[in-house]
Amino acid sequence: MPVKMALYKSAPQGSVPVKIYTDKVEPAALQQLKNIAQLPIIHSHVAAMPDVHLGKGATVGSVIPTVSAIIPSAVGVDIGCGMNAVRTSLHAHELPDNLKALREAIEVKVPIGQGRHKMISARESACKLLAPGVDRLFGKHPALLKKLRQPQKTWVSQMGTLGGRQPLYRDLPG
Known part of the structure; x- marks a missing residue:
């Protein structure tokens, strides 16, 4: 056509x-x-x-x-999701030709999906401080509750992650 x-x-x-x-x-x-x-x-x-x-x-x-x-x-x-533009003091000519090691170091520090958290208790205790605000958000926008199977559990398990799927670029070279 x-x-x-x-x-x-x-x-x-x-x-x-x-x-x-x-x-x-x-x-x-x-x-x-x-x-x-x-x-x-x-x-x-x-x-x-x-x-x-x-x-x-x-x-x-x-x-x-x-x-x-x-x-x-x-x-x-x-x-x-998870993108952040940050101005640094680095210049392009100071970077290595292959950024794979840098990317992997960042991936270790930023968990992807609920299974990536090693300190679940730390996340849950941090979420206790945020719970009142999240409850107000759900109260103000009840449609959010309909989109999640277990809204109260979902936001806690995803807090501080880049979502629930592995990134597509993980297997790509540098």
Whole structure:
């Protein structure tokens, strides 16, 4: 099936164009594309691929090039889970060619999933201090309770981790 390229030309003032590489875009996804195109950090244009569809904050299946900005979780909060941008005193030429040892050292310090905690009692005692706030959060947003099988147990078991799955990059070289 050939893919036609369309160009969203009626961009509001201050927007970049949206290049769409498909004939079909759901209305809600098109609105997200228009909204993203209005951000002041967008570089040149936003591109929508043939699989474009509605995301949590931006469309899934889109390319959002930025200037002086990184949006790690544009399409959903899990995409940016555990990401942190930190300015250091290091310069690129000071880093080794292979960052595998550095990555592994970070992975040892940041647990991934409930099975990665070695000191469960320490985590549970720390969570006791946070429990009143979490209870208020669940009270204010009862829909959260419906999304979790055991909400009170789940947040405690995931506290301080990057979620419940192993990262996809674990088996990749340096």
